[in-house]
Amino acid sequence: xxxxxxxxxxxxxxxxxxxxxxxxxxxxxxxxxxxxxxxxxxxxxxxxxxxxxxxxxxxxxxxxxxxxxxxxxxxxxxxxxxxxxxxxxxxxxxxxxxxxxxxxxxxxxxxxxxxxxxxxxxxxxxxxxxxxxxxxxxxxxxxxxxxxxxxxxxxxxxxxxxxxxxxxxxxxxxxxxxxxxxxxxxxxxxxxxxxxxxxxxx
Numbered sequence: 001x002x003x004x005x006x007x008x009x010x011x012x013x014x015x016x017x018x019x020x021x022x023x024x025x026x027x028x029x030x031x032x033x034x035x036x037x038x039x040x041x042x043x044x045x046x047x048x049x050x051x052x053x054x055x056x057x058x059x060x061x062x063x064x065x066x067x068x069x070x071x072x073x074x075x076x077x078x079x080x081x082x083x084x085x086x087x088x089x090x091x092x093x094x095x096x097x098x099x100x101x102x103x104x105x106x107x108x109x110x111x112x113x114x115x116x117x118x119x120x121x122x123x124x125x126x127x128x129x130x131x132x133x134x135x136x137x138x139x140x141x142x143x144x145x146x147x148x149x150x151x152x153x154x155x156x157x158x159x160x161x162x163x164x165x166x167x168x169x170x171x172x173x174x175x176x177x178x179x180x181x182x183x184x185x186x187x188x189x190x191x192x193x194x195x196x197x198x199x200x201x202x
Contacts, residue, residue, distance in 0.1 A: 017169035024162035065196035098163035103186035109152030
C-alpha cells in the first residue's frame with residue numbers, strides 16, 4: 001500500500017525498477033493482509049471459527065507475547081510513514097519492512113506445511129459431523145491448505161525480488177548481512193510468541 005501510494009512521487013527514470021518492486025509486492029499482498037494493519041493475524045479468526053471456538057477471540061484469552069509480536073509487525077509496517085519519501089529514514093524503513101516480509105513468508109511456509117499434515121484429522125476430531133459435509137470441511141481447512149505447498153515460498157521470493165528492485169530504484173545497498181539479521185530477529189520474536197502459546201495450550 002505504501003509503495004502504490006508513493007508511486008505518484010517517483011521520477012520517470014526510477015519508474016521501471018519501482019514498478020517492478022510494486023509488482024512483486026502485489027504478488028505477496030494479494031493473498032495476505034500484510035504488515036502495518038492492526039490485528040495483523042487474519043488466520044486466528046478463521047481458525048477459531050473452523051473449530052467452533054469463537055470464544056477464544058475474547059480478550060481474556062489474549063497472550064501478551066503473541067500480541068506483542070502482532071504489534072511489532074504493525075510497527076514495522078508503519079515505521080517512518082510520515083517522513084518525506086525521499087528521505088533516507090523513509091527509504092530504509094521501507095526496505096526493512098520488505099525484509100521482515102521476506103522473513104515472515106519463509107517462516108510461514110514451514111508453519112503452514114506442518115499444520116497441513118494434521119488439519120483435517122484435527123478438525124474431524126473436534127467436529128465429526130464435518131465428515132459428511134465436504135463443503136464445510138473444505139472451507140474449514142481452506143486457510144491452512146491455501147497457504148501450504150509452495151505458496152509462502154513464492155511469496156518470500158517475490159518479497160526478496162521487491163526489496164532488491166526497491167533498493168536499486170533508490171540506489172541503496174541491498175545488504176544481505178542486514179537481511180540475515182532481520183530474519184534472525186524475526187525468528188526470535190515469532191519463537192517467543194509460539195513458546196508462550198505452547199505454554200498455554202500445550
